[in-house]
Amino acid sequence: MSFQALPGFRDVYPADCARRDALFDAWRQVSTRFGFARVDGPPLEPLDLYRKKSGEEIVKQLFAFTDQGGREVALRPELTPTVARMVGAHSRDYKKPIKWFGLPQLFRYERQQKGRLREHFQWNCDIFGEESLAAEAELLAVLVAGLEELGLNAGEVEIRVSDRMFWSELMDHHAVPKEARYGVLQALDKMEREDPAKTRELLGPLADPALAAIESAQRNARLDELMGRVSDLGLADWVSVDLRIVRGLAYYTGIVFEVHDRARSFRAIAGGGRYDHLVGLLGGQPMPACGFGMGDVVLLELLRELGKDLALPATTKLYVAIADETVRPGAMRLVTALRREGRSVEYPFGAMKLGKQFQQAEERGASHTLIVDAGLAEGRCALKSLADRTQIDLKLTWDGTAPIFSPPLPH
Amino acid sequence: MSFQALPGFRDVYPADCARRDALFDAWRQVSTRFGFARVDGPPLEPLDLYRKKSGEEIVKQLFAFTDQGGREVALRPELTPTVARMVGAHSRDYKKPIKWFGLPQLFRYERQQKGRLREHFQWNCDIFGEESLAAEAELLAVLVAGLEELGLNAGEVEIRVSDRMFWSELMDHHAVPKEARYGVLQALDKMEREDPAKTRELLGPLADPALAAIESAQRNARLDELMGRVSDLGLADWVSVDLRIVRGLAYYTGIVFEVHDRARSFRAIAGGGRYDHLVGLLGGQPMPACGFGMGDVVLLELLRELGKDLALPATTKLYVAIADETVRPGAMRLVTALRREGRSVEYPFGAMKLGKQFQQAEERGASHTLIVDAGLAEGRCALKSLADRTQIDLKLTWDGTAPIFSPPLPH
Numbered sequence: 003m004s005f006q007a008l009p010g011f012r013d014v015y016p017a018d019c020a021r022r023d024a025l026f027d028a029w030r031q032v033s034t035r036f037g038f039a040r041v042d043g044p045p046l047e048p049l050d051l052y053r054k055k056s057g058e059e060i061v062k063q064l065f066a067f068t069d070q071g072g073r074e075v076a077l078r079p080e081l082t083p084t085v086a087r088m089v090g091a092h093s094r095d096y097k098k099p100i101k102w103f104g105l106p107q108l109f110r111y112e113r114q115q116k117g118r119l120r121e122h123f124q125w126n127c128d129i130f131g132e133e134s135l136a137a138e139a140e141l142l143a144v145l146v147a148g149l150e151e152l153g154l155n156a157g158e159v160e161i162r163v164s165d166r167m168f169w170s171e172l173m174d175h176h177a178v179p180k181e182a183r184y185g186v187l188q189a190l191d192k193m194e195r196e197d198p199a200k201t202r203e204l205l206g207p208l209a210d211p212a213l214a215a216i217e218s219a220q221r222n223a224r225l226d227e228l229m230g231r232v233s234d235l236g237l238a239d240w241v242s243v244d245l246r247i248v249r250g251l252a253y254y255t256g257i258v259f260e261v262h263d264r265a266r267s268f269r270a271i272a273g274g275g276r277y278d279h280l281v282g283l284l285g286g287q288p289m290p291a292c293g294f295g296m297g298d299v300v301l302l303e304l305l306r307e308l309g310k311d312l313a314l315p316a317t318t319k320l321y322v323a324i325a326d327e328t329v330r331p332g333a334m335r336l337v338t339a340l341r342r343e344g345r346s347v348e349y350p351f352g353a354m355k356l357g358k359q360f361q362q363a364e365e366r367g368a369s370h371t372l373i374v375d376a377g378l379a380e381g382r383c384a385l386k387s388l389a390d391r392t393q394i395d396l397k398l399t400w401d402g403t404a405p406i407f408s409p410p411l412p413h
Numbered sequence: 414m415s416f417q418a419l420p421g422f423r424d425v426y427p428a429d430c431a432r433r434d435a436l437f438d439a440w441r442q443v444s445t446r447f448g449f450a451r452v453d454g455p456p457l458e459p460l461d462l463y464r465k466k467s468g469e470e471i472v473k474q475l476f477a478f479t480d481q482g483g484r485e486v487a488l489r490p491e492l493t494p495t496v497a498r499m500v501g502a503h504s505r506d507y508k509k510p511i512k513w514f515g516l517p518q519l520f521r522y523e524r525q526q527k528g529r530l531r532e533h534f535q536w537n538c539d540i541f542g543e544e545s546l547a548a549e550a551e552l553l554a555v556l557v558a559g560l561e562e563l564g565l566n567a568g569e570v571e572i573r574v575s576d577r578m579f580w581s582e583l584m585d586h587h588a589v590p591k592e593a594r595y596g597v598l599q600a601l602d603k604m605e606r607e608d609p610a611k612t613r614e615l616l617g618p619l620a621d622p623a624l625a626a627i628e629s630a631q632r633n634a635r636l637d638e639l640m641g642r643v644s645d646l647g648l649a650d651w652v653s654v655d656l657r658i659v660r661g662l663a664y665y666t667g668i669v670f671e672v673h674d675r676a677r678s679f680r681a682i683a684g685g686g687r688y689d690h691l692v693g694l695l696g697g698q699p700m701p702a703c704g705f706g707m708g709d710v711v712l713l714e715l716l717r718e719l720g721k722d723l724a725l726p727a728t729t730k731l732y733v734a735i736a737d738e739t740v741r742p743g744a745m746r747l748v749t750a751l752r753r754e755g756r757s758v759e760y761p762f763g764a765m766k767l768g769k770q771f772q773q774a775e776e777r778g779a780s781h782t783l784i785v786d787a788g789l790a791e792g793r794c795a796l797k798s799l800a801d802r803t804q805i806d807l808k809l810t811w812d813g814t815a816p817i818f819s820p821p822l823p824h
Contacts, residue, residue: 005462005498005695008486011455013499016513019451023441030434035752037730037759037777040430044422044532045456045518046476046488051416065457067478070522075419077457087416088424097776099762102427107456111481121455136762147752234745236814284416319448334645341446341558348448351510351547365508366448403647 010112010120022123024312025298026105028151029125036144038103038127043084045107049074051083054283055253065109065120077109081126082277082293083284089130090286098131098289101140108297119299127274128293130281135224137292138163138257138276139231145261145272145294146240152301153310159271161237162244163229163259166275168222169248172215176208186212187248194246212245219243228257253277257292263304271304272296318370318413321363322349325356325375332378336398339405364388370412372396385411421523421531433534435723436709437516439562440536447555449514449538454495456518460485462494465694466664476520476531488520492537493688493704494695500541501697509542509700512551530710538685539704541692546635548703549574549668549687550642556672556683556705557651563712564721570682572648573655574640574670577686579633580659583626587619597623598659605657630654639668664688672707674715682715683707729781729824732774733760736767736786743789747809750816775799781823783807796822 007013014022030040052060065077078084081104089100104126112118127144129137142161149159169190173183189196189204190212202209214220221229225243232241241259249258258275262268274294282288305311320340324333333349340347348366350359356373363371373384378398385407386393397408418424425433441451463471476488489495492515500511515537523529538555540548553572560570580601584594600607600615601623613620625631632640636654643652652670660669669686673679685705693699716722731751735744744760751758759777761770767784774782784795789809796818797804808819 005459005465006502007455008457008459008480008484009482011457013455013495013502014453015499015503016450016452019453022453023451031755035755035757037757039427040434041427042425042430042433044418044424046419046422046520046532048416048419054416062481065480067480069419069476069478070473071420073419084424088426091417091424092426097773109457121457132762134763140762143749143752150753231745234742236746236749331645334642335647338554338647341554342561344442344446346446346448351543351551352545362508 008120009114010118012119012121020314021302021312022298024314025152025302026123028312029103029105029148032144032148032151033103033125033127036101036140036147038101038144041085041088041102041104042106043078043081043088043104045078045109046075047078047084049076051087051284052076052079055083055280063110063112065111078106079108079110080295081106081108081124082128082280082295085126085128085293086277086280086291087284087286089289089291090281090284093131093281093287093289099137100130101127102130103127123298125272125296125298126293128291130291131289132292133278133290135228135231135257137290138228138259139235141274141292141294142232142237142241142259143235145274145296146237148296149240149261152305152312154305154308156239157264158308159240159261159263159304161241161259161261162247163225163241163257164243164245164247165222165225165257166248166254167224167256168215168220168245171222172211173208176211178208182206188250190216190246190248191250216245220245224257249273249275253280255279259294261296267307268300268304271300319346319348319366319368320411321359321366321368321371322347323356323359323363323371323373324350324354325373327353329374329376329378333374336372336374336378336405339403343404345411360386360388372411419531420525421529423530423532431725432713432723433709435725436563436713437534439723440514440516440559443555443559443562444514444536444538447512447551447558449512449555452496452499452513452515453517454489454492454499454515456489456520457486458489458495460487462498462695463487463490466494466691474521474523476522489517490519490521491706492517492519492535493539493691493706496537496539496704497688497691497702498695498697500700500702501692501695504542504692504698504700510548511541512538513541514538534709535706536683536709537704537706539702541702542700543703544689544701546639546642546668548701549639549670550646552685552703552705553643553648553652553670554646556685556707557648559707560651560672563716563723565716565719567650568675569719570651570672570674570715572652572670572672573658574636574652574668575654575656575658576633576636576668577659577665578635578667579626579631579656582633583622584619587622589619593617599661601627601657601659602661627656631656635668660684660686664691666690668703670705678718679711679715682711730757730759730777730779731822732770732777732779732782733758734767734770734774734782734784735761735765736784738764740785740787740789744785747783747785747789747816750814754815756822771797771799783822 069075107123109121193201247260254275255278256276260270261272276292278290322337337347337349371386381398383396399406480486518534520532604612658671665686666689667687671681672683687703689701748758748760782797792809794807810817
């Protein structure tokens with residue numbers, strides 16, 4: 003019997019986990035700076051939550067099953083329905099605009115392909131209760147700050163904004179029948195990866211005006227206003243109008259946007275938009291809403307490709323080397339006291355030659371070794387720097403349970 | 414159709430989510446101080462991973478199902494089998510002792526009861542590759558530091574340690590047949606909540622020596638050594654021998670321990686022990702191992718009961734009030750610049766009376782309001798403290814994109 007993770011799931015070893023923590027810490031920090039409060043919901047939800055929002059079609063793409071209690075349930079493929087339900091259930095307890103973020107792990111039963119995962123994490127930001135374009139502008143601002151915090155700039159990635167209502171109005175104007183409209187949006191969504199002749203065919207009578215509008219990055223009054231706000235926020239370098247962006251999901255009602263690397267080597271890094279009907283659809287007081295999600299997988303690939311590894315917090319570790327086993331009890335007291343001060347401290351678990359201990363100190367990433375021997379009883383010990391191999395003598399006294407070193411230990 | 418979370422699952426709103434983040438940050442910080450590196454694994458695992466470890470019995474208690482690819486899978490009920498598999502697969506890549514921690518969300522299909530959840534988070538610490546009791550002592554030390562970090566002391570909670578081998582040896586000595594041994598361990602595990610006569614009956618011929626050993630907190634050489642190490646680490650106030658602790662799970666092989674509130678108002682806060690066979694059982698190079706898990710649910714209940722709410726990080730928020738809509742573009746530039754400096758900044762999304770803006774600033778938890786009007790073009794603005802309602806004039810100049818205030822803004 004062989005034991006390994008399921009296909010599409012990741013075992014996350016220390017180096018990758020530290021990178022992920024650094025990413026999440028950056029997102030948390032940026033979200034807080036922009037006044038977003040963190041929320042979370044269950045990773046397992048009633049299947050109807052996604053059916054209601056996206057239709058029966060979605061079920062095939064989910065980890066869905068019937069639980070022991072006969073409930074149809076699914077691992078969440080996105081956080082939006084959960085937060086829309088949450089805000090709808092308690093809309094009176096929070097002053098609008100409500101600004102929430104989340105860092106959920108999400109699941110999809112994707113067809114198995116190299117590099118395609120079945121789980122990922124997402125930075126999710128939503129604003130509820132604000133109908134003006136100030137909400138979209140604020141989302142774009144926090145999104146740019148999140149990218150900047152990771153070391154990305156406007157030369158490397160871009161945000162393309164569009165308006166679903168631009169397309170509804172154009173389809174109204176050209177009397178495109180209702181049943182053909184979803185097909186038009188799909189043709190627009192796919193046109194970047196599609197043969198132009200095929201796109202023309204799919205767009206039918208709408209092809210000429212649609213392609214002309216896309217070509218000229220035509221704006222309506224709403225896109226004009228949004229781009230003005232974007233400029234006021236100092237984000238003009240990052241954001242441009244691109245009407246090909248419609249976002250696949252059916253629930254968007256207004257402005258939509260996607261983030262891509264400018265080289266177009268990767269899939270979308272983030273996407274979002276306005277979805278004014280969802281809170282009401284899920285049983286809450288109807289409420290305007292918009293939001294975006296940014297996944298960890300594509301983003302970490304892009305950062306790697308650009309050679310921009312995340313800065314990990316330095317952990318200056320102290321290793322207490324025990325040169326004489328008879329002083330181990332005193333050494334343990336010292337280890338406890340140093341850790342109480344907030345230092346990261348390690349020590350040998352058993353009797354070990356001093357040279358072996360120095361080697362272990364290095365393996366553990368220590369910057370200094372504090373060497374104790376029989377002199378510890380008289381307050382004598384030594385500090386060795388692992389960087390330059392220099393060693394100095396220290397005098398140790400105790401103030402109650404707090405050790406005092408002279409000269410003091412480095413921070 | 415009503416939309417709500419599944420029974421036993423939590424929607425986590427901002428105040429609770431901030432508390433959870435504070436808890437996780439404390440655990441992360443303590444783990445790092447003790448040289449543990451964070452790892453994570455998939456929330457969904459092959460069902461066999463748990464069957465192999467705990468037997469067919471466990472399946473009923475899991476969220477288990479067959480996925481679209483015909484695989485028997487389960488939501489993880491604990492992290493230990495995952496990390497044991499991970500360490501087994503890459504044991505040569507890491508120097509021993511390997512010290513790992515995790516903060517996984519875990520799932521169990523518990524019988525529905527008030528206050529019983531079907532998901533919780535756990536702080537999980539494990540040490541691999543160390544056979545001496547130094548490993549157990551180190552686990553107890555990081556466990557105590559984790560409790561202290563949350564403001565708990567040895568008068569409020571206690572760690573009870575025991576030794577599975579004490580019981581094996583006693584059963585050997587009294588020739589308890591193999592098939593009766595699991596029943597004896599179960600009787601010991603349950604005796605605190607059981608009628609004493611019933612316990613005597615379940616223990617059978619072992620009753621007298623077992624109850625005498627428990628009564629006198631009898632120690633063997635291993636418990637003596639462990640308690641010595643515990644004392645060296647300054648943890649004697651926290652830890653005592655209690656042979657009634659055997660831990661339900663079948664896979665422990667040596668020292669076991671549990672953390673309880675001294676008032677015994679709650680279930681166990683944490684539990685763990687040595688499990689030297691698991692890594693080999695899951696296909697890895699056999700390796701000594703020990704670890705513990707501490708859940709968030711009981712712990713947060715205890716902290717609430719003791720009136721020890723977690724300290725949440727202060728977010729000194731600045732609210733930029735716009736007294737004159739014509740300067741909104743300049744105000745937006747200022748908002749962006751202040752956020753770039755790392756400040757947490759909010760502002761009104763639309764035109765709003767100044768009094769309404771002050772109210773919103775308070776609702777958002779701001780400590781100060783920066784008021785801008787037509788004077789902004791000449792670098793004039795005002796700062797109002799929401800704590801004492803005082804207001805002072807500020808002069809604003811720009812150094813490139815960095816705003817400079819005189820007098821400077823508070824931190």
